[in-house]
Amino acid sequence: MLSIFTLGSTLLLPLLVEAAGYANLNSMGLFRRTSCSASLPASCHNTTVETDLCCFEAPGGSILQTQFWDTNPATGPTNSWTIHGLWPDHCDNSYSEDCDPSRDYSSITDLLENAGATSTLSYMQTYWKNDPNDGSDEELWEHEWATHGTCYSTLEPSCISGYSTGEEAVYFFERVVGLFQTLDTYQFLKSQGITPSSSKTHTQSSLLSALKAASGYTPAISCSGSDLDEISWYFNLQGSLIDGTFLQYNAPSGSSDCPSSGIKYLPKNNDNDV
Ligand SMILES: *[C@@H]1O[C@H](CO)[C@@H](O)[C@H](O)[C@H]1NC(C)=O
Numbered sequence: 001m002l003s004i005f006t007l008g009s010t011l012l013l014p015l016l017v018e019a020a021g022y023a024n025l026n027s028m029g030l031f032r033r034t035s036c037s038a039s040l041p042a043s044c045h046n047t048t049v050e051t052d053l054c055c056f057e058a059p060g061g062s063i064l065q066t067q068f069w070d071t072n073p074a075t076g077p078t079n080s081w082t083i084h085g086l087w088p089d090h091c092d093n094s095y096s097e098d099c100d101p102s103r104d105y106s107s108i109t110d111l112l113e114n115a116g117a118t119s120t121l122s123y124m125q126t127y128w129k130n131d132p133n134d135g136s137d138e139e140l141w142e143h144e145w146a147t148h149g150t151c152y153s154t155l156e157p158s159c160i161s162g163y164s165t166g167e168e169a170v171y172f173f174e175r176v177v178g179l180f181q182t183l184d185t186y187q188f189l190k191s192q193g194i195t196p197s198s199s200k201t202h203t204q205s206s207l208l209s210a211l212k213a214a215s216g217y218t219p220a221i222s223c224s225g226s227d228l229d230e231i232s233w234y235f236n237l238q239g240s241l242i243d244g245t246f247l248q249y250n251a252p253s254g255s256s257d258c259p260s261s262g263i264k265y266l267p268k269n270n271d272n273d274v
Helices: 002-019 108-114 118-127 137-147 167-180 185-191 204-215
Strands: 062-068 082-089 220-224 227-238 245-249
Touching: 062 167, 082 118, 082 137, 082 167, 108 118, 108 137, 108 167, 118 137, 118 167, 137 167, 185 204, 204 220, 204 227
Parallel strands: none
Antiparallel strands: 062 082, 062 227, 220 227, 227 245
Protein backbone atom coordinates (compact mmCIF):
# COMPACT_ATOMS: atom_id res chain seq x y z
CA MET A 1 0.00 0.00 0.00
CA LEU A 2 2.76 2.38 0.95
CA SER A 3 4.46 1.95 -2.40
CA ILE A 4 1.31 2.92 -4.28
CA PHE A 5 1.05 6.17 -2.36
CA THR A 6 4.75 6.85 -2.83
CA LEU A 7 4.52 6.19 -6.55
CA GLY A 8 1.41 8.33 -6.80
CA SER A 9 3.01 11.39 -5.25
CA THR A 10 6.23 10.88 -7.19
CA LEU A 11 4.32 11.02 -10.43
CA LEU A 12 1.86 13.73 -9.47
CA LEU A 13 4.11 16.40 -8.02
CA PRO A 14 6.25 17.00 -11.11
CA LEU A 15 3.07 17.28 -13.18
CA LEU A 16 1.65 19.92 -10.86
CA VAL A 17 4.90 21.79 -10.99
CA GLU A 18 5.00 21.53 -14.74
CA ALA A 19 1.50 22.97 -14.90
CA ALA A 20 2.76 25.95 -12.93
CA GLY A 21 5.25 26.69 -15.68
CA TYR A 22 8.45 25.35 -14.15
CA ALA A 23 8.87 22.28 -16.29
CA ASN A 24 12.35 21.57 -15.05
CA LEU A 25 11.97 22.08 -11.35
CA ASN A 26 10.24 19.63 -9.10
CA SER A 27 8.94 20.15 -5.61
CA MET A 28 11.73 18.11 -4.11
CA GLY A 29 14.39 20.55 -5.15
CA LEU A 30 16.56 21.23 -8.12
CA PHE A 31 15.64 19.36 -11.22
CA ARG A 32 17.02 21.50 -14.00
CA ARG A 33 20.45 20.48 -15.17
CA THR A 34 22.92 22.55 -17.12
CA SER A 35 25.25 21.13 -19.72
CA CYS A 36 28.30 22.80 -18.18
CA SER A 37 31.46 20.80 -18.72
CA ALA A 38 32.97 19.21 -15.63
CA SER A 39 36.42 20.07 -16.96
CA LEU A 40 35.99 23.84 -16.54
CA PRO A 41 38.16 25.38 -13.83
CA ALA A 42 36.58 26.37 -10.55
CA SER A 43 35.73 30.03 -10.12
CA CYS A 44 38.77 32.19 -9.28
CA HIS A 45 41.01 29.33 -10.49
CA ASN A 46 41.10 30.06 -14.24
CA THR A 47 44.44 30.79 -15.86
CA THR A 48 42.94 32.25 -19.04
CA VAL A 49 39.84 34.36 -19.63
CA GLU A 50 36.66 32.26 -19.43
CA THR A 51 34.08 33.40 -21.94
CA ASP A 52 31.03 31.28 -21.04
CA LEU A 53 29.88 32.95 -17.84
CA CYS A 54 26.79 30.72 -17.74
CA CYS A 55 29.15 27.91 -16.72
CA PHE A 56 31.86 29.90 -14.95
CA GLU A 57 30.89 32.21 -12.09
CA ALA A 58 32.48 35.61 -12.59
CA PRO A 59 33.28 38.12 -11.34
CA GLY A 60 31.67 36.78 -8.12
CA GLY A 61 33.66 33.55 -7.84
CA SER A 62 34.42 33.73 -4.13
CA ILE A 63 31.18 32.63 -2.58
CA LEU A 64 30.43 33.27 1.08
CA GLN A 65 27.73 31.38 2.92
CA THR A 66 26.98 33.78 5.74
CA GLN A 67 25.11 32.90 8.93
CA PHE A 68 23.78 34.88 11.87
CA TRP A 69 23.87 34.11 15.57
CA ASP A 70 21.20 36.57 16.77
CA THR A 71 20.61 36.64 20.51
CA ASN A 72 19.00 40.02 21.14
CA PRO A 73 16.35 39.60 20.00
CA ALA A 74 16.93 35.89 19.49
CA THR A 75 15.89 34.54 16.09
CA GLY A 76 15.46 30.96 14.92
CA PRO A 77 16.00 27.74 16.88
CA THR A 78 18.09 28.04 20.05
CA ASN A 79 20.37 25.26 18.78
CA SER A 80 21.08 26.58 15.30
CA TRP A 81 22.67 29.50 13.56
CA THR A 82 20.43 31.08 10.90
CA ILE A 83 21.00 31.88 7.23
CA HIS A 84 22.10 35.37 6.22
CA GLY A 85 22.84 34.71 2.56
CA LEU A 86 25.15 33.45 -0.18
CA TRP A 87 27.31 36.26 -1.49
CA PRO A 88 29.26 36.16 -4.76
CA ASP A 89 32.33 38.21 -3.81
CA HIS A 90 35.04 38.91 -6.37
CA CYS A 91 38.23 36.85 -6.27
CA ASP A 92 40.08 39.86 -4.78
CA ASN A 93 37.47 40.24 -1.98
CA SER A 94 35.83 43.29 -3.53
CA TYR A 95 32.21 42.72 -4.50
CA SER A 96 29.27 43.85 -6.62
CA GLU A 97 25.75 44.42 -5.35
CA ASP A 98 22.31 45.14 -6.83
CA CYS A 99 23.32 43.91 -10.26
CA ASP A 100 19.91 43.86 -11.99
CA PRO A 101 17.05 45.86 -10.40
CA SER A 102 14.71 44.57 -13.13
CA ARG A 103 14.88 41.22 -11.31
CA ASP A 104 14.18 42.52 -7.78
CA TYR A 105 11.24 40.19 -7.19
CA SER A 106 8.43 41.41 -4.97
CA SER A 107 7.49 38.09 -3.37
CA ILE A 108 10.01 35.32 -2.85
CA THR A 109 7.28 33.40 -1.01
CA ASP A 110 5.07 33.42 -4.12
CA LEU A 111 7.96 32.44 -6.39
CA LEU A 112 8.80 29.42 -4.23
CA GLU A 113 5.16 28.41 -3.78
CA ASN A 114 4.44 28.69 -7.50
CA ALA A 115 7.49 26.56 -8.23
CA GLY A 116 6.33 23.90 -5.78
CA ALA A 117 9.42 24.52 -3.64
CA THR A 118 7.37 24.29 -0.47
CA SER A 119 9.88 22.31 1.58
CA THR A 120 12.53 24.94 0.85
CA LEU A 121 10.07 27.66 1.84
CA SER A 122 9.15 26.02 5.12
CA TYR A 123 12.83 25.44 5.92
CA MET A 124 13.47 29.14 5.27
CA GLN A 125 10.61 30.10 7.58
CA THR A 126 12.51 28.39 10.40
CA TYR A 127 16.17 29.00 9.51
CA TRP A 128 16.31 32.20 7.41
CA LYS A 129 15.17 34.84 9.88
CA ASN A 130 15.28 38.60 9.82
CA ASP A 131 15.88 40.59 12.98
CA PRO A 132 12.26 41.59 13.68
CA ASN A 133 13.51 45.15 14.31
CA ASP A 134 14.74 45.23 10.70
CA GLY A 135 11.66 43.74 9.02
CA SER A 136 9.97 40.52 8.01
CA ASP A 137 11.71 37.34 6.88
CA GLU A 138 10.27 37.93 3.39
CA GLU A 139 11.98 41.33 3.34
CA LEU A 140 15.34 39.74 4.19
CA TRP A 141 14.89 37.14 1.40
CA GLU A 142 13.99 39.89 -1.11
CA HIS A 143 16.99 41.92 0.01
CA GLU A 144 19.38 38.97 -0.25
CA TRP A 145 18.14 38.10 -3.73
CA ALA A 146 18.17 41.71 -5.02
CA THR A 147 21.48 42.64 -3.44
CA HIS A 148 23.48 39.46 -4.02
CA GLY A 149 21.45 36.91 -5.99
CA THR A 150 21.12 39.15 -9.05
CA CYS A 151 24.94 39.28 -9.29
CA TYR A 152 25.45 35.59 -10.19
CA SER A 153 26.56 35.38 -13.82
CA THR A 154 25.50 31.72 -13.96
CA LEU A 155 21.92 32.64 -12.99
CA GLU A 156 21.41 35.15 -15.79
CA PRO A 157 18.05 34.46 -17.50
CA SER A 158 19.89 34.21 -20.83
CA CYS A 159 21.68 31.12 -19.45
CA ILE A 160 18.37 29.28 -19.00
CA SER A 161 16.53 27.84 -21.97
CA GLY A 162 12.75 28.18 -21.76
CA TYR A 163 13.25 30.63 -18.90
CA SER A 164 10.22 31.48 -16.70
CA THR A 165 10.33 34.75 -14.75
CA GLY A 166 11.86 34.20 -11.33
CA GLU A 167 12.97 30.63 -11.81
CA GLU A 168 16.64 31.55 -11.31
CA ALA A 169 15.74 32.95 -7.88
CA VAL A 170 14.13 29.63 -6.99
CA TYR A 171 17.42 27.87 -7.85
CA PHE A 172 19.29 30.41 -5.72
CA PHE A 173 17.14 29.78 -2.64
CA GLU A 174 17.30 26.01 -3.12
CA ARG A 175 21.11 26.11 -3.31
CA VAL A 176 21.48 28.40 -0.30
CA VAL A 177 19.31 26.12 1.83
CA GLY A 178 21.08 22.99 0.60
CA LEU A 179 24.52 24.42 1.33
CA PHE A 180 23.51 25.78 4.73
CA GLN A 181 22.30 22.30 5.71
CA THR A 182 25.89 21.05 5.32
CA LEU A 183 27.29 23.85 7.53
CA ASP A 184 25.89 23.28 11.01
CA THR A 185 27.97 25.84 12.87
CA TYR A 186 26.22 25.15 16.18
CA GLN A 187 27.09 21.43 16.00
CA PHE A 188 30.65 22.19 14.82
CA LEU A 189 31.25 24.26 17.92
CA LYS A 190 29.41 21.86 20.20
CA SER A 191 31.50 18.95 18.94
CA GLN A 192 34.56 20.87 20.20
CA GLY A 193 32.98 21.55 23.59
CA ILE A 194 31.91 25.12 22.79
CA THR A 195 28.30 25.86 23.67
CA PRO A 196 26.52 29.17 24.31
CA SER A 197 27.12 30.69 27.71
CA SER A 198 26.47 34.11 29.19
CA SER A 199 29.70 34.05 31.18
CA LYS A 200 32.34 32.02 29.31
CA THR A 201 34.77 33.90 27.03
CA HIS A 202 36.82 32.71 24.05
CA THR A 203 39.75 33.87 22.00
CA GLN A 204 39.31 34.41 18.27
CA SER A 205 41.99 31.82 17.52
CA SER A 206 40.37 29.17 19.74
CA LEU A 207 37.01 29.63 17.99
CA LEU A 208 38.59 29.47 14.52
CA SER A 209 40.65 26.39 15.48
CA ALA A 210 37.58 24.64 16.84
CA LEU A 211 35.60 25.38 13.70
CA LYS A 212 38.45 24.15 11.52
CA ALA A 213 38.85 20.98 13.59
CA ALA A 214 35.14 20.23 13.30
CA SER A 215 34.55 21.16 9.65
CA GLY A 216 37.94 20.87 7.97
CA TYR A 217 38.00 24.55 6.96
CA THR A 218 38.58 27.90 8.60
CA PRO A 219 35.65 30.32 8.30
CA ALA A 220 35.62 34.04 9.10
CA ILE A 221 33.78 35.17 12.23
CA SER A 222 32.36 38.57 13.13
CA CYS A 223 31.36 40.09 16.42
CA SER A 224 29.13 42.88 17.58
CA GLY A 225 31.35 44.39 20.25
CA SER A 226 32.67 41.26 21.94
CA ASP A 227 29.63 39.09 21.11
CA LEU A 228 30.02 36.50 18.37
CA ASP A 229 27.20 37.15 15.90
CA GLU A 230 28.12 36.13 12.34
CA ILE A 231 30.15 33.58 10.39
CA SER A 232 31.17 33.24 6.72
CA TRP A 233 32.09 29.93 5.10
CA TYR A 234 34.10 30.27 1.85
CA PHE A 235 33.62 28.42 -1.43
CA ASN A 236 34.55 28.47 -5.08
CA LEU A 237 32.10 27.09 -7.59
CA GLN A 238 32.78 24.60 -10.36
CA GLY A 239 30.07 25.07 -13.00
CA SER A 240 26.78 26.92 -12.60
CA LEU A 241 25.08 27.85 -9.34
CA ILE A 242 22.11 25.90 -10.73
CA ASP A 243 23.83 22.52 -10.45
CA GLY A 244 27.55 23.11 -9.97
CA THR A 245 29.81 21.92 -7.17
CA PHE A 246 30.83 24.04 -4.20
CA LEU A 247 34.52 23.71 -3.38
CA GLN A 248 35.26 24.87 0.12
CA TYR A 249 38.40 26.76 1.07
CA ASN A 250 39.85 28.50 4.10
CA ALA A 251 38.89 32.12 4.71
CA PRO A 252 41.82 34.41 3.91
CA SER A 253 43.68 35.24 7.11
CA GLY A 254 42.60 38.54 8.56
CA SER A 255 39.02 38.21 7.35
CA SER A 256 37.60 37.72 10.84
CA ASP A 257 36.29 40.74 12.67
CA CYS A 258 36.23 39.97 16.40
CA PRO A 259 38.42 41.03 19.32
CA SER A 260 41.36 38.65 19.80
CA SER A 261 40.05 37.61 23.23
CA GLY A 262 37.10 38.05 25.55
CA ILE A 263 34.58 36.89 22.94
CA LYS A 264 31.19 35.77 24.21
CA TYR A 265 29.01 33.17 22.46
CA LEU A 266 25.74 34.12 24.15
CA PRO A 267 22.73 31.84 24.52
CA LYS A 268 19.56 32.57 22.56
CA ASN A 269 17.43 32.88 25.64
CA ASN A 270 16.21 36.45 25.21
CA ASP A 271 17.87 37.21 28.49
CA ASN A 272 21.07 38.88 27.37
CA ASP A 273 20.31 42.50 28.13
CA VAL A 274 23.08 43.96 30.19
C1 LIG B 1 39.18 34.41 -15.42
O1 LIG B 1 37.99 34.63 -16.16
C2 LIG B 1 37.36 35.86 -15.88
C3 LIG B 1 36.05 35.90 -16.63
O2 LIG B 1 36.24 35.88 -17.98
C4 LIG B 1 38.29 37.02 -16.26
O3 LIG B 1 37.69 38.24 -15.93
C5 LIG B 1 39.60 36.87 -15.54
O4 LIG B 1 40.50 37.86 -15.99
C6 LIG B 1 40.18 35.49 -15.80
N1 LIG B 1 41.43 35.32 -15.05
C7 LIG B 1 42.58 35.01 -15.66
C8 LIG B 1 43.76 34.84 -14.76
O5 LIG B 1 42.67 34.90 -16.86
